[in-house]
Amino acid sequence: MNNIDNELLKNISDDNYVKPDVLNIRKNGEVLERKINEDINIINKKDLSGIDVFVKERTSLAVLQIPVIITMGGLKDTVYNDFNIGDNSNVIIFAGCGIHNKDSHKSVHNGIHRFNIGKGCKVKYIEKHYCEGIGDINPTTEIYLDDNCKMEMETVQIKGINYANRKTKAVIGNNSSLIINEKIMTEKEEYAKTDFLVNLKGENSSVHVVSRSVAIDNSNQEFISNVEGNNKCYGHVECDSIIKDKGNVKAIPMINAKHVEANLIHEASIGKIAGEQLIKLMTLGLNEKEAETEIINGFLK
Amino acid sequence: MLELRNISLIKDNKVILNDINIIFSNDKFVVITGPNGSGKSSLVKIIMGIEKPSSGKVILDGKDITNMSIDERANIGISFAFQNPVKFKGITVYDLLKLSLNKDVCKRECCDTLSEVGLCIKDYVDREVNGTLSGGELKRIEIATVMARNPKIAIFDEPEAGIDLWSFQRLTSVFNALRKQSKGITIVISHQEKILDIADEVVLLQNGIIEKIGNKEEIINSIFVDKTCCLGDNNE
Numbered sequence: 001m002n003n004i005d006n007e008l009l010k011n012i013s014d015d016n017y018v019k020p021d022v023l024n025i026r027k028n029g030e031v032l033e034r035k036i037n038e039d040i041n042i043i044n045k046k047d048l049s050g051i052d053v054f055v056k057e058r059t060s061l062a063v064l065q066i067p068v069i070i071t072m073g074g075l076k077d078t079v080y081n082d083f084n085i086g087d088n089s090n091v092i093i094f095a096g097c098g099i100h101n102k103d104s105h106k107s108v109h110n111g112i113h114r115f116n117i118g119k120g121c122k123v124k125y126i127e128k129h130y131c132e133g134i135g136d137i138n139p140t141t142e143i144y145l146d147d148n149c150k151m152e153m154e155t156v157q158i159k160g161i162n163y164a165n166r167k168t169k170a171v172i173g174n175n176s177s178l179i180i181n182e183k184i185m186t187e188k189e190e191y192a193k194t195d196f197l198v199n200l201k202g203e204n205s206s207v208h209v210v211s212r213s214v215a216i217d218n219s220n221q222e223f224i225s226n227v228e229g230n231n232k233c234y235g236h237v238e239c240d241s242i243i244k245d246k247g248n249v250k251a252i253p254m255i256n257a258k259h260v261e262a263n264l265i266h267e268a269s270i271g272k273i274a275g276e277q278l279i280k281l282m283t284l285g286l287n288e289k290e291a292e293t294e295i296i297n298g299f300l301k
Numbered sequence: 302m303l304e305l306r307n308i309s310l311i312k313d314n315k316v317i318l319n320d321i322n323i324i325f326s327n328d329k330f331v332v333i334t335g336p337n338g339s340g341k342s343s344l345v346k347i348i349m350g351i352e353k354p355s356s357g358k359v360i361l362d363g364k365d366i367t368n369m370s371i372d373e374r375a376n377i378g379i380s381f382a383f384q385n386p387v388k389f390k391g392i393t394v395y396d397l398l399k400l401s402l403n404k405d406v407c408k409r410e411c412c413d414t415l416s417e418v419g420l421c422i423k424d425y426v427d428r429e430v431n432g433t434l435s436g437g438e439l440k441r442i443e444i445a446t447v448m449a450r451n452p453k454i455a456i457f458d459e460p461e462a463g464i465d466l467w468s469f470q471r472l473t474s475v476f477n478a479l480r481k482q483s484k485g486i487t488i489v490i491s492h493q494e495k496i497l498d499i500a501d502e503v504v505l506l507q508n509g510i511i512e513k514i515g516n517k518e519e520i521i522n523s524i525f526v527d528k529t530c531c532l533g534d535n536n537e
Contacts, residue, residue, distance in 0.1 A: 274387075276383075277389060279351055279371060279387075283375050284400045284450070285375040298389060300391065
């Protein structure tokens with residue numbers, strides 16, 4: 001790994017967590033580094049580009065890192081990663097894509113991640129995206145939660161990605177819950193679309209989606225969500241956006257209760273930074289620009 | 302010393318403040334009171350730079366600061382607690398106190414500031430300054446952000462409004478302590494007798510003009526003499 005690789009990895013990692021037990025770094029479409037242990041195995045897919053990750057039952061607090069880095073212009077990398085998590089396991093998974101492309105040809109990464117999560121599991125999935133130069137990303141995440149599971153998903157995309165089309169699909173079993181926290185910031189002419197489809201299938205299943213986004217300059221964003229309540233369940237979707245300059249955000253919410261005991265809520269708000277927030281921070285000595293930065297950083301924290 | 306010289310404020314053809322002349326001397330605790338719509342909040346907002354006067358001057362220690370921005374005034378020692386504290390998304394009590402203290406302090410160092418307003422650091426420091434906090438909690442945090450700055454001029458716009466579970470005794474003890482410790486000017490908009498009790502001066506504002514400046518008894522007597530003036534309990 002060279003300095004650029006290390007820098008990209010740093011930008012899509014999280015310093016708050018310990019070093020991973022299991023690692024699979026993919027660079028320009030090839031496996032660069034892999035580390036497994038007795039509880040977690042990674043094998044290459046035979047028919048497609050990508051990997052199958054197998055976590056044994058009752059694996060206690062394992063940390064996996066599955067990043068992708070692209071340093072070649074004009075590369076279109078599509079990868080299928082399947083995570084099969086055995087019952088009663090507790091895992092933290094880091095993924096994400098770092099693109100360093102000084103070429104004039106666009107680099108594209110399509111990451112399709114499928115999570116088959118067994119009964120009683122606790123999973124945290126953190127996905128960060130970072131791009132220098134011209135790069136598109138199209139992450140697709142499919143989550144199948146069995147009974148009595150808890151999953152938390154964090155996705156972060158802060159500036160630099162020219163085009164992003166993110167799709168998240170989840171089917172949630174009995175007594176299982178899914179929490180999704182999404183942070184997106186676009187600038188210049190960037191475009192980002194995020195689309196959630198959640199099926200609350202199990203009794204007492206729940207989902208809580210919080211999407212916070214900032215669109216500045218001429219950038220465009222679309223937020224689409226569709227939560228279906230097919231049982232006694234609870235769903236809450238919250239989409240909050242700050243727009244600035246000629247930034248544009250479109251939110252299309254849909255909640256669909258197909259069971260009389262489905263309790264679904266959708267909240268969406270789009271607007272500029274509240275003037276009173278700027279004034280309060282200015283009374284603490286920050287100038288308008290500093291106050292604005294502080295408010296946006298806090299919003300996307 | 303802070304001087305407001307010939308300050309007038311006209312909005313939508315309505316005179317909010319009419320030729321206000323007043324001097325706030327150093328080390329004084331001044332309470333501004335008066336009926337709803339008398340111009341109290343507008344007057345203190347002019348001192349902070351949130352409102353711009355239609356005419357007149359704001360002079361601090363001999364320097365004309367009328368055209369200074371809010372942040373410039375903050376950086377020369379003017380601080381302001383809002384009647385309705387501002388809520389944020391993602392900004393925590395700790396973030397706000399760090400900004401108020403203007404240094405990268407650890408969470409433990411914020412303890413003193415929060416305990417002064419009766420809040421326990423461990424319960425609040427990581428909480429977001431949003432609607433999950435009660436009106437009283439937001440108010441105490443707002444007061445803490447002003448006290449943390451150790452300002453030359455501390456302005457509190459109706460600190461008692463919206464206080465719920467916090468006993469009013471606690472609020473008066475905070476202001477009593479501030480009265481003793483502060484080396485600067487404290488300006489409080491209040492209708493509460495216990496706050497008026499600790500004031501060096503009480504300013505009675507009515508219809509955009511200063512009706513009277515005196516001690517609590519003089520002001521209360523003048524209110525009873527002039528039946529047309531009745532103290533309100535809400536912001537204009």
